[in-house]
Amino acid sequence: MKKVNKTSRLTIGKLSKETGVNIETIRYYEKIDIMPKPGRSAGGNRLYEEEHVKRLVFIRRSRELGFSLDEIQELLRLVDENTFTCAEIAALAQKHLDDIKAKIKDLKKIEQHMKDMLSQCSKDNTPDCAVIDVLSSKLKT
Amino acid sequence: MKKVNKTSRLTIGKLSKETGVNIETIRYYEKIDIMPKPGRSAGGNRLYEEEHVKRLVFIRRSRELGFSLDEIQELLRLVDENTFTCAEIAALAQKHLDDIKAKIKDLKKIEQHMKDMLSQCSKDNTPDCAVIDVLSSKLKT
DNA sequence: GCTTGAATCTGTAGTTACTACAGATGGTAG
């Protein structure tokens, strides 16, 4: 009779492969208490359960959406306590969206600025460059 | 006869006010060798010349355009050696512009994702939220 | 000349989210 692993415990390497989160990062998340401490083997190696996989995927997805670890901690706290409302979560998400919009706006301004400067460049081999002139305030920006 | 300050030497506080760069940041730039070491008063306080003002403004403007300090160091090196060509500078600027465009693209993808999630939220007081569902992979993203 | 308070000095540590080791064990296939 084969022994069945009902709760399928994973080593950190397996968890890493399963979630796409690198090993050092997983240990880092444990250290900053965003991932719960897993059980250990007799020799001291970490052994993860299905709940760890779920949580790590949640974190990875949140990171992909640009949430900071602090924001993720807050989201997880609300979920863990099971006391969240959609209004509450949506407010956090909306704030994050506003931040992203602001960043895009900033970058677009810079983009336009860079384009303007570059359009004034001859791009030839002369030691005379509109970009340098702007940065040196020889021209108004 | 009044003694005229031909070279108008500034304390770090004055330089800071003139350029809008904070005092600690000026000292930091000196430490990482992006700003040249200024002269000192008898007692040891930094005294800056007009050239320092120009260079610090150059750095500030470059930073405002999102150039990294490494990139700025490279720009300054070319300018200092006075061996740059417009083609060379324009290439650096173009690369930076490409980076910015890529960042904008990433952020727009995230923005859309966030908007999609939020549009599915009821935003009411129920403990049921589309944002959490997506992050928990209860729904496909 | 002396005092006082603001400015400046140096040096170190903290921030964010990881990554990259070094040197020591653990686990496992043959």
Next chain:
DNA sequence: CTACCATCTGTAGTAACTACAGATTCAAGC
């Protein structure tokens, strides 16, 4: 039992600053 890979802990590095603490220096007023 022996390789050899995986994992362990702990520390340091990354980027670009910011924030102190504790000691000096400077400038103005008397």
